[in-house]
Amino acid sequence: MMADATWSAFQGTLTSLTARDWIAAFISAWLLFKVLQALYNVSPLHPLSKIPGPKLAAATYLPEFYYDVILVGRYTHAIKQMHEKYGPIVRINPNELHCADMSFSDEIYAVGGRKRDKPFHQVNGSAAGTGNVFGTPDHDLHRARRAPVAKFFSRAMIARLEQEVHDLAQKLCNKLLAENEDEKDRKPFEIAHAYSCFTSDAISSYCFGEAFGLLSRNQWQPNYREATLAVLKPVFFFRFFPILVSSVKLGKYFINYLPTDIALLIRTLQIDIPSRVQKTKNELDAGIVYDRPTIFADLLQSELEDSEKKQDRLVEEAVTIVNAGTETTSWALAVITYFLLSQHETLAKLQDELRQVVDDPCNLPSWTALEQLPYFGAVINEGLRLSYGVSSRTARVPTTEDLVYRGEFNKKPTSLVLPRGYAIGMSAALAHHDESVFPDSYTFAPERWIDEDNKIRKDLEKSMIAFSKGSRGCLGKNLALCELYLSLAALVLRVMPCMRLYETTEKDVRYDHDMFIPMTESGSKGVRVIIES
Template sequence: MPLESRMLGILLEHYAIVVVVVSAVYTAVLVAHRLFFSPLAKFPGPKIAAVTTWYEFYHDYFRRGNYVFKIKEMHDRYGPIVRITPHELSIHDPEFYNSLNVSGSVRKTDNFEGFARGIDFDDTHFLSTSHDLHRRRRKPLEPFFSRAGVTKLEPMVGEVAKRFVRRLDSFRGTDQVIRLDHAYVALAADVVGKICFESNSNMIDEPTFGVEWYNVLHNFIHSLPLVMAFPQLIKILNVIPSEILHWLDPRLVTFEKFRDFARQHIIDAKRELEEKPDYETFETRNSVFRHLLLSGLPESDLSVERLTKEAQIFLGAGSISAARTLDFISYYIIANEGYLKRLQLELVPLMGGYPMRLPSFVELERLPFLQALIKEGLRLSYGVMHRMPRVSPDQPIVYRDWVIPPGVSVGMSAYMNHTDPNIYPDPFTFNPERWLKDVTPAMTRCLVPFSKGSRNCLGMNLAYMELYKTLSTVFRPGGPKLELFETDESDIVQAHDYIIPLPNLESKGLRVKVV
């Protein structure tokens, strides 16, 4: 063997040994630091969770959104506060929820930078890491989504609900099976599309209720454990030519269609503003992005790319979260004739003028049984099932005898709040009656489907309006009579945490016929 080849072999052999040794030493030091010297070393929890985030990845990717249930097991074993990753704590104590999720006047709340990393929406108001940046980006949106702001949208939401019912009525007597879960995503997307882009996406009227958008959302949700564990993936995909991506996965065409539609609306709105400097001629009420362009935000926050990502967040989250709750409540109304009759009896005084007049949001909120159905639906559909990580950047958080240092991520889950048997007896049973008698202050206080504090859900008021207007219109006296088709509770009950909760992944959906 030539001398050069022998020397190369020796160098490679020693290089490999050096790499192995350095890697082993680094791993040993990292493990020792996380177990014994980390600021979180004093907190209880399984050692494997303290050492590596791969434990969470295993449960969320290979066991398909299972880590939230594993965290519950940790709390059952270790107590109300546990270390669930090398950098995160979880607290299960419903009475502490409002102490962690506070307003900005109490303390600043940062987002944990590891939360939802890799999904390429870091510049949106929702995922802005620092409290101050989040506040700056969110504040101009708050008037638009306030109670007074969404009241201006009420006629539009009502019209979408009526159009939805007309579409359902078109199936009456056809014996055709409808995916009601697809239909509700279409309804929610039409509402959010009108708010964001001043035009309906008209998914309600598409033959399959815009199933492509439904599939895009669910495929994206299923990918979250992978892209959060490997945040470089999206960056790599972004540099691959679209033609290749479409060949690999044709479903991406639908995603890009909505992204490009959002981008074009924002480009057009910016150009119109430049051409018509008189603000009174520039409609701000109908489009959230026209509203933003007049908000006084710095130009860096008004770039086309950033606002396009905001639009994608609005359209995605606004479509799927409201639809999941509508699925949940509708199933129980259809499955329980007593619920349906009671709701219709309650609606009789308000629905006499349908379709010329719809009852107002305020009138609907006063109906006790409808309100109870919605509260119970929100309780068991959870809103966001995943822990919502909160970071106090400059103050310690005190929980009982524990002092949590500044900069540490602390998460609490609506799932654990809403299924605590000390607050809600028989917690996994859908029982709207619990909201009609013997309602305790704790029941109301611990119902947190939209979170609380400075980072609560911006679209809460709009979501409530959609729920009240849609359910009252669909299930009104004389409305379309829906019958379940080969659907049971396993198709509805939340079984997987992909941030948004999903039912059994083998489910064929909420299937109904209009009879």
């Protein structure tokens, strides 16, 4: 009887609760759960409890949220301070570690059969989705998806299609030189916009067999640069609120109401590319095969499972490749341009080396031939070092093995066991400024890359993560290098003799914060140039 009375009283209490009471109860329960979770995160029971770092970062994601969302992309600066205080391996959130020792990079970014997943927290922060090679968390699925795409970006395939990149590099130079034809209309412009047109046309021509045609327009704008930066602004919100990632796909329904450059990007990514995928599929079904390979045809004819060849996934793959292949390479060119124009001796030295092998700058040697020039390679490496590629941290999850770190901090040996199942990563924006590897690291000094035999120093190349490393390294590395060598050779010999910086200082290329890619300080107008007669 007492039990029945108690149950009846409990039911009466439940039925008397208002909606406000239920909401308050839910919030209280959620807060209690979060408090208990935070206590567990800093307790000896947590597998990462022995890793040094600030307790608040170990307990909760709030510090990362504050620096990246509230202060906008500044957690990397906080991580640098953590390393200075706690050592080369630090715990930066409840489930992730960060490394500042490049000698350990081959363990983090392993190759072969050593499995490395990608953490969802990082994938969410790229807005790339999980249907493409870049955003695939699982190691085995990534490996299966990567194989046919990697084949398309192999050095052999690039050698076959290199002429298209060469032609676009010359087209870029022709359009830049046309800027000085009318002295009255000669105005300064941001060179990154010009380079964005080139890299967009190069990646689209290479992948789809047809360029987007941005270099064929009368002006440098609209292009994808400003639109890409606009799309990247909410990436840290996506990291903490991944449900918002799907909102990106709604852009095509608002094209008529968006700024011109954003509308151009959305139309290309969400309308034009899907149409190209469907067209390729229809042609293959009809038995039409072209001699000129395209990424869609290669993927559709690959040994991937049929489920991996669905239109939505192929579109996501292509969109990610276009985005990744546009902004990072164009920014590297802009950074190199700034330093060459501001360091006349460096530019003159590079011009002298190029003239030894280039008879006609309108008809350049092959990419592989240009690669043999040591100072040219040093200039490009130094440009990649200071443009970073992706500046946001890139983490990996070792799923089948614990990692053992042995190093030194404050002249004392340090040893840590890094448990499997937890992410550990590095940041190019920090690694590329390791003063023990790159002394006076903010100085653009190509000479640091040349050894006593006048060859590129391989030890320094191992300390670069502009293209990431390991089994998940950048797929488009070969194409990006091809674009850099061919375009920069043409620019240095044809355009830079009459190109001048306009109201541009080093702060306009200096890393200030992240938006997945490196961003300069607020108010910067970019690398502005003027073309003179």
